Amino acid sequence: xxxxxxxxxxxxxxxxxxxxxxxxxxxxxxxxxxxxxxxxxxxxxxxxxxxxxxxxxxxxxxxxxxxxxxxxxxxxxxxxxxxxxxxxxxxxxxxxxxxxxxxxxxxxxxxxxxxxxxxxxxxxxxxxxxxxxxxxxxxxxxxxxxxxxxxxxxxxxxxxxxxxxxxxxxxxxxxxxxxxxxxxxxxxxxxxxxxxxxxxxxxxxxxxxxxxxxxxxxxxxxxxxxxxxxxxxxxxxxxxxxxxxxxxxxxxxxxxxxxxxxxxxxxxxxxxxxxxxxxxxxxxxxxxxxxxxxxxxxxxxxxx
Amino acid sequence: xxxxxxxxxxxxxxxxxxxxxxxxxxxxxxxxxxxxxxxxxxxxxxxxxxxxxxxxxxxxxxxxxxxxxxxxxxxxxxxxxxxxxxxxxxxxxxxxxxxxxxxxxxxxxxxxxxxxxxxxxxxxxxxxxxxxxxxxxxxxxxxxxxxxxxxxxxxxxxxxxxxxxxxxxxxxxxxxxxxxxxxxxxxxxxxxxxxxxxxxxxxxxxxxxxxxxxxxxxxxxxxxxxxxxxxxxxxxxxxxxxxxxxxxx
Numbered sequence: 001x002x003x004x005x006x007x008x009x010x011x012x013x014x015x016x017x018x019x020x021x022x023x024x025x026x027x028x029x030x031x032x033x034x035x036x037x038x039x040x041x042x043x044x045x046x047x048x049x050x051x052x053x054x055x056x057x058x059x060x061x062x063x064x065x066x067x068x069x070x071x072x073x074x075x076x077x078x079x080x081x082x083x084x085x086x087x088x089x090x091x092x093x094x095x096x097x098x099x100x101x102x103x104x105x106x107x108x109x110x111x112x113x114x115x116x117x118x119x120x121x122x123x124x125x126x127x128x129x130x131x132x133x134x135x136x137x138x139x140x141x142x143x144x145x146x147x148x149x150x151x152x153x154x155x156x157x158x159x160x161x162x163x164x165x166x167x168x169x170x171x172x173x174x175x176x177x178x179x180x181x182x183x184x185x186x187x188x189x190x191x192x193x194x195x196x197x198x199x200x201x202x203x204x205x206x207x208x209x210x211x212x213x214x215x216x217x218x219x220x221x222x223x224x225x226x227x228x229x230x231x232x233x234x235x236x237x238x239x240x241x242x243x244x245x246x247x248x249x250x251x252x253x254x255x256x257x258x259x260x261x262x263x264x265x266x267x268x269x270x271x272x273x274x275x276x277x278x279x280x281x282x283x284x285x286x287x288x289x290x291x292x293x294x295x296x297x298x299x300x301x302x303x304x
Numbered sequence: 305x306x307x308x309x310x311x312x313x314x315x316x317x318x319x320x321x322x323x324x325x326x327x328x329x330x331x332x333x334x335x336x337x338x339x340x341x342x343x344x345x346x347x348x349x350x351x352x353x354x355x356x357x358x359x360x361x362x363x364x365x366x367x368x369x370x371x372x373x374x375x376x377x378x379x380x381x382x383x384x385x386x387x388x389x390x391x392x393x394x395x396x397x398x399x400x401x402x403x404x405x406x407x408x409x410x411x412x413x414x415x416x417x418x419x420x421x422x423x424x425x426x427x428x429x430x431x432x433x434x435x436x437x438x439x440x441x442x443x444x445x446x447x448x449x450x451x452x453x454x455x456x457x458x459x460x461x462x463x464x465x466x467x468x469x470x471x472x473x474x475x476x477x478x479x480x481x482x483x484x485x486x487x488x489x490x491x492x493x494x495x496x497x498x499x500x501x502x503x504x505x506x507x508x509x510x511x512x513x514x515x516x517x518x519x520x521x522x523x524x525x526x527x528x529x530x531x532x533x534x535x536x537x538x539x540x541x542x543x544x545x546x547x548x549x550x551x552x553x
Contacts, residue, residue: 001345002345002346002347002482003344003345004342004343004344004345004346004347004482004517006513006516006517006518006520006521006524007520007521007524009483010482010483011346011347011348011482011483059535059536059539060539062536062539062540062543063538063539063540063542063543063546064543065543066539066540066542066543066544066547067542067543067544067546067547068543068547070543070544070547071547108375108377108388108391109387109388112385112387112388116385221540225536225539228532228535228536228539229529229532229533229536230532231532232524232528232529232531232532232535233528233529233532236524236525236528238524238531238532238535240520240524240531240534240535240538241520243535243538243539244538244542247539247542247543247546248542251542251546254546255550288385288386289384289385289386291386292379292386294448294451294452294455295378295379295380295386295448296376296377296378296379296444296445296448296449296451296452297376297377297379297388297452298374298375298376298377298448298449298452298453299374299375299377300372300373300374300375
């Protein structure tokens with residue numbers, strides 16, 4: 001059954017979109033990731049214009065983050081103050097990111113930048129996860145107990161603030177900078193940025209793992225909401241019909257994934273996710289490297 | 305239902321047109337519908353075109369979509385990856401181009417008429433936004449534009465079949481893919497006999513978004529801020545509903 005997407009202006013198979021939403025939803029429920037970094041490339045593979053894919057996916061992530069944060073909220077695992085600092089940075093960063101996106105789009109380079117960002121980040125994250133899970137599977141016994149965080153140059157930065165829930169006394173500049181950086185990524189790649197934010201919170205800020213996911217989801221809601229509004233205003237690329245189909249599939253998939261997750265071991269899960277991430281990364285890199293069938297492409301010219 | 309109404313229209317048209325042809329010396333054409341509506345289930349459209357030729361001859365039909373401005377970009381290899389480098393902007397080019405004729409064009413259509421009437425893709429007049437780059441209108445960029453349009457099924461190189469049903473009455477099917485542009489389409493019908501253009505007739509057709517599709521598109525473009533906020537409200541509600549629905553289970 002075909003459905004015409006009013007903003008993407010193409011006709012797609014409704015079951016394909018629901019299936020993709022469901023499939024990525026299963027993965028996100030299974031691994032506890034947002035899934036934006038898989039969904040946006042998939043949407044591009046099936047022919048949705050990259051600009052529409054990125055903006056629409058930001059809208060879908062609002063829904064999945066709201067759904068996810070509520071569970072963490074009830075358990076008290078959201079550090080509002082830290083989340084607030086991150087989201088101020090995130091809103092600034094994503095605003096800059098959407099501006100950059102609009103600029104690159106007018107230069108005809110947005111598709112390249114989207115794909116390159118994916119290749120760079122997916123290869124780093126996928127590679128790190130794969131190494132870590134292989135190492136974990138090889139010697140499960142040897143576990144070095146680390147300190148919550150070590151003191152280094154970052155603790156010399158000004159504007160120190162106390163974050164009670166995270167049991168940290170650090171410069172407010174740190175979460176602002178991290179938030180800004182992830183906000184730019186969010187706007188350009190159509191992701192929540194959890195896959196960068198979570199490691200940054202653990203390893204750079206030294207936050208306790210318990211509050212990391214809830215706080216990350218909390219700030220992702222606001223950053224992706226900001227991206228949705230800015231993309232709507234400056235590029236008119238948010239396709240609400242596509243977003244609703246993805247949300248519907250994603251919600252159901254996430255529940256199935258969460259139940260499946262209980263059956264698999266942590267390291268195996270991480271290894272599997274690493275392989276999926278590297279697979280997507282490989283496909284995108286090949287697109288950039290392989291000689292195209294046609295050196296020329298066409299795009300809508302700016303109307304004067 | 306649709307089949308039936310089309311059939312009725314067809315019968316009415318034939319009777320109207322045959323009556324008409326008895327007295328008139330002009331060519332007459334009409335469409336099964338002058339509006340193509342893009343609705344939720346839209347996956348392309350087919351229209352029937354009927355006409356009556358006052359004299360014997362060959363008929364060629366040219367369908368042109370609304371004009372648009374398009375950028376053609378050329379990829380070059382840079383540090384191992386393919387990057388868009390040079391680009392060229394065409395203006396006033398038809399967003400859609402297709403033809404129909406009762407037999408192959410080279411059997412009846414002189415090159416001079418084809419050139420003047422822009423019949424056939426090689427005869428399309430393409431213009432440049434920047435007049436200094438006029439030489440690029442020909443050559444690689446022109447071919448690239450046409451090739452990309454053909455790949456999108458928006459330009460058809462060969463004419464579609466057109467059938468003469470007797471006493472000058474002819475019929476053809478116009479097909480539009482699901483990615484057609486919205487706007488006004490011009491349909492030129494030319495009657496050619498013994499290498500001469502006997503008469504030409506133009507009729508218009510409109511492609512429009514309709515119903516909820518049009519509503520969403522207008523909302524997104526006219527009130528883009530409100531649209532963005534609306535999108536967030538829907539997403540937040542969906543997220544909350546999902547959480548509430550699966551909380552117990």
